[in-house]
Amino acid sequence: MFSIEPFEVSAGSLAMKEGSSRFRDVLTLLGQLNYTWTNTESLLIHLIAGLARVDMETATVIFLTLNTSRARVDLVERLAKLDRTDADIRKDVLNVTRSMMSESRLRNKYNHCIYSFDDSGENVSTLLMRISDSGDRLKYGKVDAIDDAEIANITSSINRLIATNREIWALAKKHGFPV
Template sequence: MPRFQEILLLVGRLNYTWTNTESLLIYLIAGLAKVDKETAIIIFLTLNTTRARIELVERLAKKSTTSAACRKDVLEITQRLSQQAKLRNKYSHCIYSFDETGTQASTQLMRIFDSKESIKYGKMEALDDSELKRIDLSIEAIKEINRLIWAAVEKYSFPH
């Protein structure tokens, strides 16, 4: 398989795995906020960033009415999810460049870096074998987070 296709498939898997797992926050919201699934879906969809959704779940977990065990489990989940969000965001919001043969790839980050006297933007990074391995490891980590969320939903009898 050409490198171009390999990268696109891997990034597609990363995004699919992420989206599938992020949507499970609905069940944590439902359980922690003590609302039905439909209400949790409305809350989830109203918050339009991953960060806002994770922060909501963390704040609900920190309520005094949440058991210490549940709080610990949920905060571990959100911490892991936040760690994986960095890589997912990088590959969801960058520009990809391939050479004419499709074998050499790089990314260009679409962020501005301000210093005291100048700005920099468009940082270029190679998309080499080690970076592809990093994406693959992230997919596996996100799949594990998915399992942890389902385990918490079952353990604490959250609506689903």
Template structure:
């Protein structure tokens, strides 16, 4: 289970880093400058927002804008599973050893708060992670093809 989450994180990070090339190409800068911009933005959401805003700028042809937006929306959809398994605490049932995730979020209610929703990591959850890893791998290849097609810095 832990190895699978590690693989998910590796594939996610590798794919998210492709935003560097999109930032460089869309902003007309070098890859080195795009790396600084990428690292300065400390969340995936901020990085995706930047790429989307650059893609939507006036004068950007639809042939460039639309495929980029498709890919950023795809990454946004896939980020949910990654966030679930990356932004949690893991515990293991003392009797069975089965892993559980404990969400690291406070849910404010009208008159109280709720802490750390727990979910068991079962076969369905593991399959879901494997599916996202496969989808991220495909997204990675598709984004590389787009970067190459657009002639963006690599």
């Protein structure tokens, strides 16, 4: 049987110690954001099945073949915009995909950054890992604090995604899509 021996990690381990709950709470919240996003995104399979008029297995293969959330949403929106799609279905689908994608910027921010914190693990910030050309200079490494206002923003985003999740389920049932 294989076991993992305890090991020490210097500065980073401080953030996870008993007295440093802020960083741990932020990580938990970001995990909830990712879980909620992924769970909601997976419901696009039902929309693909209904709009493309295919079974769930086929819709799942289509969903998994597309590599990004944007590609999956684009497909669903394009299927909804086909002339054969009823106007009420189109409206409902476009409303939920727009709601979902309005949360993607925040999710992407936290999935594509480096986290930093002080020695106590309490002052958490992000370092955005994006580079941009600005005239004759490069800009990169924008730092943002994860303060109480940002925690409230993340929490609100999670709640909006939960609402979108419920709307997708209701839409699928209302329009007779495979569930």
